[in-house]
Amino acid sequence: MAVEGSEYAIETIALTKIFRDWWGRAKVIAVDKLDLKIRHNEIYGFLGPNGSGKTTTLKMLLGLLHPTKGAAFLLGGNGRDPRINERIGYLPEDSYLYRYLTARETLDFYGRIFGIPAKIRRSRIDSLLEMVGLTGMANRAVGTFSKGMARRIGLAQALINDPELLILDEPTSGMDPIGTRQIKDLLVHLARRGKTILLCSHLLADVEDVCDRISILYGGRMQVEGTVESLLRHREEKQIVTGQISTAALQQIRQIIEREQSRCDISSPMDRLEEFFIRTVTAAQEQGQATSGALSTTKIGEFLTDQSIKPNILDELVAAGAPQIHKPQQADTEKSEPRTVEPQPDTDLLERLANAGLGGPRTETVAPQESLDAGGGEDHTQTVKRDVLEGLIGRSESDDGRTETVNPDRAGDKDDA
Amino acid sequence: MHSIWAVARNTIAQALRMKVAGVVVILLLVLLPLMSTILVGDGTLQGKLQTFVSYGLSLMMMLLCILTIAISTYTLSNDLRRKHIFLVVTKPISRCKILLGKLCGILILDAALLVVFAALIYGLTILIPHLTDAPDAQVKQARDEFFTARAGLTDPEDEDEIESRAWKIYRELKGSDQLPQDMTVQRALTELKAHQKMLARSVPVNARKVWEFHNVRVRDPDDTLFVRFKYEVAATPVDDKVHGVWDVGDNRQVERGLGGWKTPIARVTRSDVTRTMLEIEVPARVIAEDRYVGVVFHNTSLNETTVIPQEVELLYRAGTFTGNYMRAVLLVGFRLAFLAALGVSASTWLSFPVAFLLTMVVFLVGMVSGFVGESIESLGVLGNMVYTFTLKPVVWMLPRLDGEYSPTRFMVMGRLLTWSFLAQVGAIMVLAKATLLTVIGMWIFSNREIAKTVV
Structure with a gap:
């Protein structure tokens, strides 16, 4: 039974799943007394190595598996209740689409199950196909799609009902960087509209970029849980990113820092490969080069964005049950505040820098985040707006010689800000 | 939905x-x-x-x-x-x-x-x-x-009568100790009933047998009736054919011996091969007012053997x-x-x-x-x-x-x-x-x- 005002969008109580062998003997404890509480309007990252129980937990939440012990609730109800299912979107770890249906037929099939009126259904399908860059392949059988293209259609079907709660299992698996970036932007947009998202992924950078809170599962047990910032920020270290400055200025900075008796590493920042890749493909697209694959697009289905709510009365009626924005519960649990984490500048250090009379434009300082990715190849530098720093040091410079670093994964936020 | x-x-x-x-x-x-x-x-x-x-x-x-x-x-x-x-x-x-x-x-x-x-x-x-x-x-x-939908009527055999006759003969044989030692009661009765059924269907030379059909409902009075049967014989005739005379109609009128029949009786005389399904066609006017039809078979002396008409059935058109x-x-x-x-x-x-x-x-x-x-x-x-x-x-x-x-x-x-x-x-x-x-x-x-x- 759905509970409209339930405190949590997803809740498990001592959820346990034991897989048995053919003789009924307990063999594998996949999930062990898991207590999960995900608030409304939260992007929650569910992490863990292979076989840690992530997908099993999702299957129990959705009623695909029966818990051995404990209970699982989605939107305050049972994951097998069609009234609950009306309000959720699910993308499994593999797309599991009917190979003989075309992309359009696939979305039409799931739209029909939701009982979406034909006119709205057609409009949404067009919108979703455009969003996932498969308009040109709308009438091609899904069986002929690459894995990444199938994932795009899989994601589109999960969004056909404009769900209140989105459960995504490895959504970016097999996707190219542009598709990955687009999904991350989409998740941020959806969360802004009040959706709750449970994101289960191995791609730690993706989770890190978009999630408010994460948990790491191992051996079916939750090992750690908290906000991304609280878990990753190195509060004892600071990082400064600047534009082109003289060796003398660098020396002065080094001296100031050494007076603070702290360590100082100076190097030139690198572009993120994701940014570089996107720039290259976008340039090729702009030149009109043909492709038989998915088109890279930054569009988001109109009915999924804030602007889409107004034009169609029918759509409003259909969507009436789904897009209610739930305010996060302020109860006893910690609040994962912002999706757009604006780093706060270290004002003391900035003041000292300004007083030292350093020349040239300067960017702000933030604490570097430790990458979740074991490979650790990417530098997730958080920045603040350049004018803040300029204001603080009392200067306004031309574009020349400036280094502007933005968090690419917050680009959507920044654009909308 | x-x-x-x-x-x-x-x-x-x-x-x-x-x-x-x-x-x-x-x-x-x-x-x-x-x-x-x-x-x-x-x-x-x-x-x-x-x-x-x-x-x-x-x-x-x-x-x-x-x-x-x-x-x-x-x-x-x-x-x-x-x-x-x-x-x-x-x-x-x-x-x-x-x-x-x-x-x-x-x-x-x-x-x-x-x-x-x-x-x-x-x-x-x-x-x-x-x-x-x-x-x-x-x-x-x-x-x-073929291009029809005919209903079929049969004249069921009197199973009770056959069973009682079988029991009577069984008791006689048992009393005179003529049954084989190893024959069970069930088997003896089964064989005796089959024998009695064959006897009930048999028509000796110069004898006749009547089949009675009730509630015959034809769609059109000008339509036709069909009597369907096949011949079995006790001894194979010389020409391998059975010479039969069939009367189809309200045979009760003949038995009552009264003049002025209300419905006609169709007489068909024909020679047919044995062990093959045959049909006799007669007008539906032979049906009595109470929807009764009698079918009488006469075994003529030409046959010189007992004839056993099998699976006798009265057919009439009942649909398209x-x-x-x-x-x-x-x-x-x-x-x-x-x-x-x-x-x-x-x-x-x-x-x-x-x-x-x-x-x-x-x-x-x-x-x-x-x-x-x-x-x-x-x-x-x-x-x-x-x-x-x-x-x-x-x-x-x-x-x-x-x-x-x-x-x-x-x-x-x-x-x-x-x-x-x-x-x-x-x-x-x-x-x-x-x-x-x-x-x-x-x-x-x-x-x-x-x-x-x-x-």
Whole structure:
């Protein structure tokens, strides 16, 4: 039974799943007394190595598996209740689409199950196909799609009902960087509209970029849980990113820092490969080069964005049950505040820098985040707006010689800000 | 309903993508017209028609049944195996509706294919007389005996009288110690009853036998009646023919000896071969006011042997060929519905090959259900509880597809397939058995773990 005002969008109580062998003997404890509480309007990252129980937990939440012990609730109800299912979107770890249906037929099939009126259904399908860059392949059988293209259609079907709660299992698996970036932007947009998202992924950078809170599962047990910032920020270290400055200025900075008796590493920042890749493909697209694959697009289905709510009365009626924005519960649990984490500048250090009379434009300082990715190849530098720093040091410079670093994964936020 | 319809549409699309569906459609499209030209039967027009309809309907039934079994056992088990079902069950549709949608899709496809191919067989059957240069007599025979729907009446034998005579003789033989030592009572009685039945049917030389038929309802008083029979003889006649005299009408008028008969009595004198089904045609005016018709056989002295007329039946036109054909097609539809329900139900808990095998076995057993039923029923003589609660329900659940439940038999013989019979079969095969199977399937599917893993 759905509970409209339930405190949590997803809740498990001592959820346990034991897989048995053919003789009924307990063999594998996949999930062990898991207590999960995900608030409304939260992007929650569910992490863990292979076989840690992530997908099993999702299957129990959705009623695909029966818990051995404990209970699982989605939107305050049972994951097998069609009234609950009306309000959720699910993308499994593999797309599991009917190979003989075309992309359009696939979305039409799931739209029909939701009982979406034909006119709205057609409009949404067009919108979703455009969003996932498969308009040109709308009438091609899904069986002929690459894995990444199938994932795009899989994601589109999960969004056909404009769900209140989105459960995504490895959504970016097999996707190219542009598709990955687009999904991350989409998740941020959806969360802004009040959706709750449970994101289960191995791609730690993706989770890190978009999630408010994460948990790491191992051996079916939750090992750690908290906000991304609280878990990753190195509060004892600071990082400064600047534009082109003289060796003398660098020396002065080094001296100031050494007076603070702290360590100082100076190097030139690198572009993120994701940014570089996107720039290259976008340039090729702009030149009109043909492709038989998915088109890279930054569009988001109109009915999924804030602007889409107004034009169609029918759509409003259909969507009436789904897009209610739930305010996060302020109860006893910690609040994962912002999706757009604006780093706060270290004002003391900035003041000292300004007083030292350093020349040239300067960017702000933030604490570097430790990458979740074991490979650790990417530098997730958080920045603040350049004018803040300029204001603080009392200067306004031309574009020349400036280094502007933005968090690419917050680009959507920044654009909308 | 929208979700059921969505699943049904998808099931149809899935079925049409199966190669087996294409093979069945192509086979029927090629073979049916071919059969209508190459089959000749016994060389007569009626023989050709009977052979074509018999083989044509049987082929269509067999292929559609196999197709139905294949689709019904494949669609859900494939969704489960390939995990397509993960996406469907997490949508706002109950598992019962998914099953109903699958079933509806299969039934819609079956109905479409059945209508198309039944119409093809019907068209070819109607066309055959026009394409065959048959003599008028054969055309008339085909019209009277094939392009019709005749009801048949029989004069049941007095089983009680036969049994009492058998018991009387048994006691006499037992008293005089003439029975073999190792012969059981049951076997002795069976043989004695068979002997008495043969005696009751036998007509010695210069004797006669009467068969009485009541409640004969013809649609048109100017229509005709048919007496159908075959001869057996105690000793083979010299010319291998039986010379018989048949009186058909209200024979009670003769027995009353009163003049001024109200209805005529038709007398037919003819010589016929033995051991072959024969028909005598007489006008329907011979029917008495109380819808009585007597059939009298006189064994003339020309025969010089006892004649045993067998399977004597009075036939009259009670419907049209087209109406009868439509009911026969509906009967085929019932068995397809049963098989679809069985297949879908089986695939809720069995993988495709196992569910297919189970459903095929049930189908094949249903084709000889009379034999199987009787064989298993003989175990019931023991009357034990094990039989009552194990084999008996299984036997009841088996479909009856042979004998009187075969639509081919009705069409080949030009026999009336009544609406009441159709309703009875529909109630048992579809409303009771298929519904029960579907409900069982729904219960299993609703309670099973969709993503179950055995380690």
